[in-house]
Amino acid sequence: MVQTSLFNHQSSQRPFLPQDTHPIETGKYNIPTNEINKLYEKVKNSIQNRLPGTVVHGRPRLGKTRAISYLVNTLPADFGNMPIYTLLCREHSKPNEDVFFTEILKDVGHGLFASGKATAKRDRLMKFLLERADAAGQSRTVFFIDDAQRLHELQYNWLMDICNELDRHGVNLTVFLVGQNELLNQRSVFFEEEKYQIIGRFMVEPYKFYGVRTLEDLYECLLCYDEDSIFPADSGWSFTRYYFPKPFEQDFRLHKYAAELHDVFITLRQEAGIGKPFEIPMQYLTRTVEYVLRRYGCEGEDVNDITRNQWKTAIKGSGYIEAEIYRAPE
Template sequence: MNSNERPFVPKGSHPIETGRYLIPTNEIVRMHNTVVQWIDNRSPGGMIYGRPRIGKSRAINYLMFDLPAEFGKNLPIFKMCCRQYNRPSESSFFEDLLNDVGHALPFSGKANLKRDRLFRFFLERAERAAQKRIIIFIDDAQRLHEIQYGWLMDIYNELDNAGVSMTVILVGQEELIHQRSSFIQSRKAQIIGRFMIHEYKFTGIKSVSDMTTCLSGYDHLSEYPEGSGWSFTRYFFPEAFEKGYRLENCAQDLFEVITTLRNEAGLKKSADIPMQYFTLAVEYALRRFGINGEDVGWLNRAHWKQAVINSGYIEAETYQDVV
């Protein structure tokens, strides 16, 4: 493909339009370094917690993509999304795990058969990779009940007896900290020792430097179609990009626009901007004002203000301040 010719992308299929892409952030890099240390030390587990929509789930996806570069491409790494159950059952728990890790037979059999199937699946993956380790991220982990930690511990112990170390990384909201406090009070040392010894608080965008790093990803670390040489910024603002304009140079303007809107809304807390609203604002700006939209040439503060308002960020923060 001629890198000087803007590639054809069917309408609605660009990652900016689908939202399916990964951009590294300062916070993801910090979390990555922490998780690498946990895994390198063969820690049994740790907690990553933060407010809703701060970007934790995207960070998990980024780590799942990036960690094999640290520990080998065959690293067995899985993700489970916790479902909400008022009365959790052992059968449903292992069924959900089997389904999320991609087992071919997640639903058949009784609870004990599902548990054995999961154990053998993890054991086979660990031995095939010659790593003798399993990594599993559990998203929305604040939904886990105490009894479910017990079932998870059973798998951990079975693998440990077979010479395989399992690192369980709990990812969830700040309720995780309260759960640990409850376990401490009720002397559930076995749960804390397995899964809650380490902790990391995940935050959003807090500074111009954080925002610069995020915006730089759209300029330099993104590319679509793959191999085309066209970053997201270049695709939506080809002429401006050719002249040297970059989104990373908009960081100061965007941060000040957000600060002004927060002040006008009476928001007193320090800014901790969730990635969900940040990416919605950037995507809106690229779609609405780029070459496929109004084709304004380049973005100014008025455009960023409209993008931030359209993202719903201020309304969400106002509600967060109230609760």
């Protein structure tokens, strides 16, 4: 989201942007929700205590992938240039060591990820990780593994090999397994099969990640659109101000609609007969807000106020109600 800007903080002139380049159009932005801030503290403590691994699990579309992106960009404030890598766990019917190390090499940014056999790729990966840690002057390295519910037992063993090899050279690797609630099922299976080495290395303290569950959560998210999400960087133009420039001057703020929006979500759930615990995955909340900004802001209908019916239309358009109706029980 951060880009170089020619606009200063005091600029009263709405920034001119090429079409479809604003983060609301591209979707390339992160909102530091209450839940993400809680997760940040959990991750920070795990790294500081040199824990080998932590499970972060939750239902689909809660914003776990975006949370990883936020953490990767924010952790340097506490840990300097410590090497942090995001790995995507792809779906494979059978684990393959060559493929496993090829994909990790690719995800960590190594230019030679495809050449050689599995053993050569393993050695190349270890050399790369050790060199990066040494260059950063760090004895710690972090892996975030997204969609980790796809990991097979063999792949956990290969991960342990990586941890052990790094540890032998004085580098601590902390692995965050981020994925759906199936991760807990895998943990239970490992318990039943007495695979304690996997549990002890990666799954000691599961952490459940939630979406927006309270009025306070919703308020904080909307406040970010009003104050914290600035584009272009240092321009002083928050997302809300950019799409509602004139109303913004008259104290229009999305966070002032938090209570009403919360009530609309509850009402629509009741009308649809949804009895599951209240939770809004971030994907649907951001879709709702983006709809309002685009449809009713200065590039759309250019209104001065958002009505209850307009919020209803935005929520329905996000797909939230349908998703909740067919949401699997936990």
